[in-house]
Amino acid sequence: MTGPVVVTGLGVLAPNGIGAEDYWAATLAGRGGIAPISTFDASGYPSRLVGRIEPFEAAEHIPNRLLPQTDRVTQLALAATDWALADAGVDPAALPEYDMGVITSNACGGVEFTHVEIEKLWTVGPGHVSVYESFAWFYAVNTGQISIAHGMRGPSGVLVGEQAGGLDAVGHARRQVRKGIGLVVSGGLDSALDPWGVVAHISGGQVSTATDPRRAFLPFDREAGGGVPGEGGAILILEDLAAARRRDERPVYGEVVGYAATFDPAPDSGRPPGLRRAVELALTDARINPSDVDVVFADSAGVAELDRIEADAIADVFGPEAVAVTAPKSMTGRLSAGGGPLDLATALLSIRDGVIPPTANVSDVPAEYRLDLVRDQPRDADVRTALVLARGAGGFNSAIVLRAMP
Structure with missing residues (x-):
């Protein structure tokens, strides 16, 4: 095993900020990116709010030859990767490709x-379907296009676990760095906000029908009525600390010290959900006690039943109101595979600047949740250790512990 696995670069694309620093400024100010759907007529939809990244012109960020080959999500991923590599001071051409x-x-x-291509198939026939559909649809396409763009031929892969998948990807990237791979691009992004994509989100039965963007997504609030689908996420550059120091002396964001994943039992099994166990395993992996954690970045479903499960897991592990909890995704919506990596980036910025971002718009947290939820305003704090949680549809639970460098 190598030395500490650290995050050296961040690339962020979120509904309330393009680029890590713009996103961070908006988050600390409590500025959200949830708004009415503007790209198509959604008047007949029961839910009409999303967290969309605007403005984002792909032609300004990726080569023109890739525009007809890629979906919006891959364009977002390629841009975020470029920014993360630049932030880390990495020139891939100067490093061994394997x-x-x-x-x-x-x-x-x-x-x-x-x-778009299926509509062509239905309306004008298979001869009009783009040959690029053969790979542009695939959930692994972001990994493939990033690898091709930067000549990265070492161990690679894709994790699919809905909201939890982004943390799983970073956990797996940490494992590869520990095995001796010098650098791994990791994280995740998602985008499914066209008419069909929005219908798919709604069909899950956990999307808010509120019409006021400030009251639509209220995690841990007594009036929580569902989440809001969003797009975006974050790309993180993971490296072995010693290798990063040899390459560049710039400061690193923090160390990935703990990771764990669990799966919920069947609903009728009588066994408890797996989130608490994921938290405990991640703390054990990090070799720390609950009292060492300064802030928890919650998964924050915005669904009363799921919020209560998470609140109980946090309070049972750390004690009632014993640790600061925040849910900045109240400003962006739930970003599927991008949500966990965005929270990781936010936690690292929190460590860097000594401040915990607020959970915007939430005002009435039930006492039985036993949470010290950071609301309204950022909270100054000496953040040395942060825990990030994520849960994916179907029972996935993941947790990552981040720590400031000495």
Whole structure:
């Protein structure tokens, strides 16, 4: 095993900010990116709010030859990767190609691209369907395109676990760095906000029908009525600390010290959900006690039943109101595979700047949740250790512990 596995670069694309620093400024200010759907007529939909990244012109960020080959989600992923590599000071051309890997997560695939091509198939025939549909739809396409773009031929892969998948990807990337791979591009992004994609989100039965963007997504609030689908996420550059120091002396964001994943039992089994166990296993992996954690970035479903499960897991592990909890995704919506990596980026920025971002718009947290939820305003704090949680549809639970460098 190598030394500490650290995050050296961040690339962020979120509904309330393009680029890590713009996103961070908006988050600390409590500015959200949830808004009415503007790209198609959604008047007949029961849910009409999304977290969409605007403005994002793909032609400004990726080569023109890739525009007809890629879905919006891959365009977002390529841009975020470029920014993360630049942030880390990495020139892939200067590194051995088999010493760089790409491990990302994606839950939806190239939704918009696929639906355009299917419409062509139905209306004008198979001869008009793009040959690029053969790979543009695939949930592994982001990993493939990033690998091709930067000549990264080391261990690579894709994790599919909905909201939890982004943390799983980073956990797997950490494992590869520990095995001796010098650098791994990791994280995740998702985008499924075209008419068909929005219908798919709604069909899950956990999407808010509120019409006021400020009251639509209220995790841990007594009035929580569902989540809001969003797009985006984050790409993180993971490296062995010693290798990163040899390459560049710039500061690193923090160390990935703990990771765990569990799966919920069947609903009628009588056994408890697996989230608490994921938290305990991640803390054990990090070799720390609950009292060492300064802040928990919650999964925050915005569904009363799921919020109560998470609140109980946090309070049972750490004690009632014993640790600061925040849910900044109240400003962006739930980003599927991009949600966990975005929370990781947010936690690392929190460690860097000594401040915990707020959970915007939430005002009435039930006392039985036993949470110290950071609301309204950022909270200054000496953040040395952060825990990030994520749960995916179908029973996935993941947890990652991040720590400041000494």
